[in-house]
Amino acid sequence: MRHDELADVNCSVARTWAVVGDRWTMLVLREVFRGQRRFEPIAERLGIGRNVLAARLRSLTDEGVLERVAYDDVPVRHEYRLTPKGEDLYPLLVALIQWGDAHQVDTPPVTLAHRGCGGTPEVRLRCAECDDELTRRDVEATFASDAW
Amino acid sequence: MRHDELADVNCSVARTWAVVGDRWTMLVLREVFRGQRRFEPIAERLGIGRNVLAARLRSLTDEGVLERVAYDDVPVRHEYRLTPKGEDLYPLLVALIQWGDAHQVDTPPVTLAHRGCGGTPEVRLRCAECDDELTRRDVEATFASDAW
DNA sequence: CAGTATCCTCGAGGATACTG
């Protein structure tokens, strides 16, 4: 299966992976969430090829994750902003940070804090009904007949 | 930057990505979380090359995400089980499902339910201190001086 | 500054045959 065929499969993991599951996309998004919205600073910070970055920004824009907005007139320049669909990827990004903090680094390179209260933002799996915190053993999965 | 160089960078996102950020790893883990622990059924369901699957299982085992356990004697056979470090990836997997459900599919191919209560498991970003639900605008990030 | 256009490399992944 080629990478782009993931988008055709009836699985939400695969379909999401078709959008973010390559070497650079999540790191580009990390920069955007961090407040970098422009081509040059992102390219420089990541050390990514310019053609590759251009391709990623285009595909994220096509997918509706980013929005390309003009910020200057002469010459016309654009910056990239998260759409609501893009903002919805924030828990995913924090989940990546959280797992890395717990298992892949000694001391966390980034510290997150809830503005005001100062507490630590955490991604947790909870039941929308009873609000219990859940592990995978508390969860039962039912697959649709046409699920991949 | 080659894929494996992600592991050397001082960023929890990149370090996590070094483990799960390729075409197949999260889909292999999806199968394991689903209860498939053996080579043959995973290979068949995913349609992944046997050499590729073997390589992924080995790297996940090396990283301590999976554990290779003998389940038969003659001939000796092994199955792959999630370690606690691997179980910690469950919120990440659910985050992928959740985003895909919301934005990439019409009807969710998999339905999750909290055993007993029947409610929907959800990944949410909350403050560990005050328990408020947070968006990225509520979060302030502070970078260590040596952060990538 | 924000890309596009080219060219190139290399390694991830596919396919298949084989083995204990």
Added chain:
DNA sequence: CAGTATCCTCGAGGATACTG
């Protein structure tokens, strides 16, 4: 059944020069 061994392809990504 659970891999290993080989060979091969192709496309993602790197590098660099160029442009409005």
